Amino acid sequence: MSANLMNGARILLECLTREKVDVIFGYPGGVTLPLYDALYDHPLKHVLVRHEQNACFAAEGYARSTGKVGVCLATSGPGATNLVTALVDAMMDSIPVVAITGQVTTKLIGSDAFQEADTFGITRSCTKHNFLVKKLAELPQTIHEAFHIASTGRPGPVLVDIPKDVFQATTHYTPVSHIHLPGYKVYTEGHAGQIRRAAQLIWESSRPIVYAGGGIIAAGASEDLRELVERVDAPAVCTLMGLGGMPSGHPNFISMPGMHGSYASNMAMTETDLIIALGVRFDDRVTGRLAAFAPHAKVIHVDIDPAEIGKNRTADVPIVGDCQKVLEKLNQELRDSADQKERNEAARAGWRARVRDWMHEHPLEPEFSSDEIKPQHLMSEIDRISGGEAIVCADVGQHQMWAAQFIRFNHPRLWLNSGGLGAMGFGFPAAIGAQMANPDKLVFAIVGDGGFQMSIPELATVANQNLPVKIIVMNNGYLGMIRQWQELFYNNRLSAAELISFPDPEKLAGAYGFKGRTVEKPQHLRAALEAAVAEPGPYLLNVRVSPFENVYPMVPAGGAINEMVLAPPQPVEA
Amino acid sequence: MLQLISLLVENKPGALLRVTGVLSARGYNIESLTVASTLDPELSRMSIVVDVDPSQRAQVIKQMNKLINVLQVSDLTEGPAVRRELALIRVRATPQNRAAILKEAEIFGARAVDSSVEGFAIEATGDSEKLDEFIEVMKSYGESEVTRSGLVAVSLEAKKLKLAPPVKKDLDLETKTDGVLK
Ligand SMILES: Cc1ncc(C[n+]2csc(CCOP(=O)(O)OP(=O)(O)O)c2C)c(N)n1
Numbered sequence: 192m193s194a195n196l197m198n199g200a201r202i203l204l205e206c207l208t209r210e211k212v213d214v215i216f217g218y219p220g221g222v223t224l225p226l227y228d229a230l231y232d233h234p235l236k237h238v239l240v241r242h243e244q245n246a247c248f249a250a251e252g253y254a255r256s257t258g259k260v261g262v263c264l265a266t267s268g269p270g271a272t273n274l275v276t277a278l279v280d281a282m283m284d285s286i287p288v289v290a291i292t293g294q295v296t297t298k299l300i301g302s303d304a305f306q307e308a309d310t311f312g313i314t315r316s317c318t319k320h321n322f323l324v325k326k327l328a329e330l331p332q333t334i335h336e337a338f339h340i341a342s343t344g345r346p347g348p349v350l351v352d353i354p355k356d357v358f359q360a361t362t363h364y365t366p367v368s369h370i371h372l373p374g375y376k377v378y379t380e381g382h383a384g385q386i387r388r389a390a391q392l393i394w395e396s397s398r399p400i401v402y403a404g405g406g407i408i409a410a411g412a413s414e415d416l417r418e419l420v421e422r423v424d425a426p427a428v429c430t431l432m433g434l435g436g437m438p439s440g441h442p443n444f445i446s447m448p449g450m451h452g453s454y455a456s457n458m459a460m461t462e463t464d465l466i467i468a469l470g471v472r473f474d475d476r477v478t479g480r481l482a483a484f485a486p487h488a489k490v491i492h493v494d495i496d497p498a499e500i501g502k503n504r505t506a507d508v509p510i511v512g513d514c515q516k517v518l519e520k521l522n523q524e525l526r527d528s529a530d531q532k533e534r535n536e537a538a539r540a541g542w543r544a545r546v547r548d549w550m551h552e553h554p555l556e557p558e559f560s561s562d563e564i565k566p567q568h569l570m571s572e573i574d575r576i577s578g579g580e581a582i583v584c585a586d587v588g589q590h591q592m593w594a595a596q597f598i599r600f601n602h603p604r605l606w607l608n609s610g611g612l613g614a615m616g617f618g619f620p621a622a623i624g625a626q627m628a629n630p631d632k633l634v635f636a637i638v639g640d641g642g643f644q645m646s647i648p649e650l651a652t653v654a655n656q657n658l659p660v661k662i663i664v665m666n667n668g669y670l671g672m673i674r675q676w677q678e679l680f681y682n683n684r685l686s687a688a689e690l691i692s693f694p695d696p697e698k699l700a701g702a703y704g705f706k707g708r709t710v711e712k713p714q715h716l717r718a719a720l721e722a723a724v725a726e727p728g729p730y731l732l733n734v735r736v737s738p739f740e741n742v743y744p745m746v747p748a749g750g751a752i753n754e755m756v757l758a759p760p761q762p763v764e765a
Numbered sequence: 766m767l768q769l770i771s772l773l774v775e776n777k778p779g780a781l782l783r784v785t786g787v788l789s790a791r792g793y794n795i796e797s798l799t800v801a802s803t804l805d806p807e808l809s810r811m812s813i814v815v816d817v818d819p820s821q822r823a824q825v826i827k828q829m830n831k832l833i834n835v836l837q838v839s840d841l842t843e844g845p846a847v848r849r850e851l852a853l854i855r856v857r858a859t860p861q862n863r864a865a866i867l868k869e870a871e872i873f874g875a876r877a878v879d880s881s882v883e884g885f886a887i888e889a890t891g892d893s894e895k896l897d898e899f900i901e902v903m904k905s906y907g908e909s910e911v912t913r914s915g916l917v918a919v920s921l922e923a924k925k926l927k928l929a930p931p932v933k934k935d936l937d938l939e940t941k942t943d944g945v946l947k
């Protein structure tokens with residue numbers, strides 16, 4: 192028998208190894224048993240999660256924190272369908288993930304066999320591309336194509352569905368050296384003429400603003416972004432997906448725009464005469480009412496996905512390309528034309544002063560109280576401990592917005608959240624993936640009392656893997672974001688918003704063999720957080736915060752972003 | 766407006782599903798769609814008519830271009846292209862109007878492909894407006910049933926097919942394969 196006669200399961204592991212995969216997150220089932228058998232004595236690390244959705248979220252956490260492809264694995268039928276939410280999440284946020292699912296034996300496909308689901312059909316719209324491998328001979332090629340598609344161009348999730356008999360069949364394995372996807376065209380370089388026009392527009396502008404998003408992170412363009420911002424000396428905003436793309440402490444950084452963005456960001460985005468849009472998609476949460484968005488602005492739009500350019504807002508200078516490559520050239524162009532800088536510099540200095548005034552008028556400032564922990568207080572304490580260096584995985588809700596507003600990031604790939612889909616249950620499993628990828632880093636999972644209860648099964652995973660994730664539950668006793676909207680827009684008729692019966696964290700963590708506690712007093716918060724961080728293993732800290740705090744500023748849905756509600760209505764004397 | 770797009774697609778499983786899926790997910794209404802293989806049996810040609818807001822025309826093309834199995838996308842709504850549709854019409858005829866129906870078909874350049882005591886099956890091709898007219902005329906003669914193919918088109922300009930080249934995967938080919946399995 193020849194040395195390279197291998198079965199499909201083994202060949203798959205071989206291909207994953209060649210793609211430099213070092214960990215996969217998964218959950219076994221009937222049709223993936225041959226694969227799990229091959230994993231039994233294979234060096235590739237497999238992390239057993241407690242729900243397939245979390246396998247994919249963990250793979251995303253791995254990918255978001257490293258830029259490498261995250262890999263998850265599920266069985267056919269229910270295993271595959273459990274992945275769907277997280278695949279959509281990865282799709283919306285352009286995260287490179289390869290999901291491998293088992294499928295019933297090829298002969299049974301289409302017969303409503305036990306645990307058969309049309310995974311290929313179901314996941315067509317929630318992946319960048321998907322494959323059903325019907326022959327073992329196609330497997331190596333397909334796996335490498337999947338990694339290529341997931342990680343290049345606009346990244347995204349790719350699913351490979353593999354029937355049980357393909358795992359079991361044997362063949363002589365020859366490694367693949369080339370792949371050919373003739374219809375997969377990626378334009379990375381950016382059009383030189385357009386880049387020159389962009390530089391021209393920049394020097395002509397009086398009120399420029401840099402609007403940077405997840406594309407900066409995906410492209411690894413932080414350094415180039417910083418150079419651009421400094422060269423033009425323009426104010427800069429980062430979207431929820433772009434936080435960390437620019438150091439939060441940078442003097443030109445004026446925080447996040449949009450629904451819960453800073454006053455200065457939203458005012459500047461409204462008054463600007465030139466938006467330099469980099470790896471963003473003019474999402475409705477950023478633009479508010481589109482017709483009223485940046486009414487005086489010309490737009491330079493750089494994106495690797497041509498379909499994003501002009502989708503929501505017409506671009507005056509469209510540039511299809513990778514943000515890093517385009518910015519490198521744009522910076523060069525700006526250097527070469529530096530003599531033009533003076534032309535409008537006086538106007539731009541005035542603009543900077545105006546933006547600074549807006550920042551001082553309504554800064555993002557944490558609230559404090561001596562008798563209850565304010566959510567903003569919690570976030571600023573986490574910020575103090577992190578010092579801009581910790582990985583922070585947020586779930587979805589009010590806590591996510593406060594974390595985005597008050598925690599600073601010195602680098603990209605530290606802030607992980609479900610931006611486009613807003614999927615509750617993301618934060619904790621994403622932290623598991625991030626901690627696996629970054630064993631020596633401090634990783635916080637900041638979750639709400641609602642979202643945390645969607646992820647509780649994964650307490651077993653952190654215990655099992657002894658992952659030192661710091662789970663911080665911002666416990667307001669409510670589905671806070673729901674309560675806020677019901678208070679503001681539904682006459683405070685709180686319907687299904689209260690969360691009664693939160694488990695005792697000490698007992699809950701204790702049941703899994705690690706420490707947990709509740710903190711309620713502001714004067715105990717700092718020590719409690721420090722104790723959690725000092726713990727070598729996982730820690731569950733339940734922080735009771737004021738229940739009725741709302742996230743401000745807030746742009747009501749459908750409103751223009753300069754029409755922010757800045758603070759709660761002041762109580763009137765009876 | 767009605768937009769006519771012509772796609773050159775790899776003949777891969779699910780390719781049709783991907784095209785129709787993207788169109789429906791983005792809210793574009795498919796008016797007609799035809800698919801058949803090309804001279805190269807590995808490729809298919811799709812002609813699709815979608816009902817879109819004019820502002821969305823470019824977006825439809827871009828979304829089609831994003832599909833990995835789609836090799837080429839052309840907007841043939843206007844410009845140098847031949848656009849044709851086929852209609853098969855079964856019309857009930859009486860001994861009195863048989864000759865008139867055949868004459869009418871001849872005027873439209875259509876022809877009877879089947880004849881029986883009940884009537885005719887007639888094949889007509891042309892642009893959509895011409896077919897509309899012809900069908901109206903046939904209906905005036907008697908009970909009719911119509912099957913239309915939807916528009917198919919061929920561009921009159923040679924458009925160079927731009928394909929992505931093969932990529933060398935930067936794989937660690939030295940990785941030891943230590944597995945010997947049954
Ligand atoms: C899976 C899912 N279901 C429902 C929602 C709608 N939703 C958005 S925020 C929110 C409340 C979250 O509550 P909690 O986790 O306690 O966080 P808080 O807002 O209180 O910080 C809900 C229900 C969602 N985003 N995701």
Ligand SMILES: [Mg+2]
Pocket residue numbers: 588639640641665666667668669670671
């Ligand atoms: Mg809550």
